[in-house]
Amino acid sequence: MPAPWAIVCDFDGTALTEDLGDEVAYRFVGVEHYRAQAARYHAGELDFGRLLVAIFGGIRATRDEIAAFALGRFAWRPGFEAFVAASRDAGRPFLVVSAGLDVYIEPVLDRLPPPLRTHVELRANHASCAPEGLTVAFHGEDCGYCGFCKGSVVRELQAAGHRVVLCGDGTGDRHAADAADHVFARRGSSLVKYCGERGLPHDVFETFFEVMARFPR
Numbered sequence: 001m002p003a004p005w006a007i008v009c010d011f012d013g014t015a016l017t018e019d020l021g022d023e024v025a026y027r028f029v030g031v032e033h034y035r036a037q038a039a040r041y042h043a044g045e046l047d048f049g050r051l052l053v054a055i056f057g058g059i060r061a062t063r064d065e066i067a068a069f070a071l072g073r074f075a076w077r078p079g080f081e082a083f084v085a086a087s088r089d090a091g092r093p094f095l096v097v098s099a100g101l102d103v104y105i106e107p108v109l110d111r112l113p114p115p116l117r118t119h120v121e122l123r124a125n126h127a128s129c130a131p132e133g134l135t136v137a138f139h140g141e142d143c144g145y146c147g148f149c150k151g152s153v154v155r156e157l158q159a160a161g162h163r164v165v166l167c168g169d170g171t172g173d174r175h176a177a178d179a180a181d182h183v184f185a186r187r188g189s190s191l192v193k194y195c196g197e198r199g200l201p202h203d204v205f206e207t208f209f210e211v212m213a214r215f216p217r
Helices: 011-015 020-028 031-042 048-056 063-073 080-089 102-109 114-119 150-159 171-179 190-198 208-213
Strands: 005-009 094-101 120-128 135-137 163-168 182-186 203-205
Touching (some): 011 020, 031 048, 048 094, 080 114, 080 208, 094 150, 102 120, 150 163, 150 171, 182 190
Parallel strands (some): 005 163, 163 182
């Protein structure tokens, strides 16, 4: 009998239609600051973890202020709630795994209906808010590239006896894609290009209704 499936799903740009972390940064530290730090990252001056610290460290808003902004901006990707419900009904663990910050992710996940929220486990970096600035505590394994390596979560689930489906879109999903048993990459994303360049089998999707229709057996 094949091993049961588990789901590892990215948050920004995957579970959601947009990158909410970017929107939080634009709102609370400004677009110019964001772009300046991103330029340092692309120039090789910062790894991804240090990029997160550089971008978000300037935020002096409270957790409640960040949560209120996030709740006013988020939009689920079509079919996300249905996909969580189908996973719950099938007994498949569902993990939202993000290199973003719990300070804006948790309030959004808490908008799921209680039976679905109970089924979703969040793995994300932890933000501590203070008047002198936000600090980031990184969750789990840092591979030196991702800030929080999702590949380690995939391998943990596999060691527990699961086959793992990854749903993702970006740079932070690459190591998870390398390790996963099946990959769904959002259409038009850098993860599609990465999988194509490395010959990694993957399905391209735009909505989670497509993921459910093509979910592996």
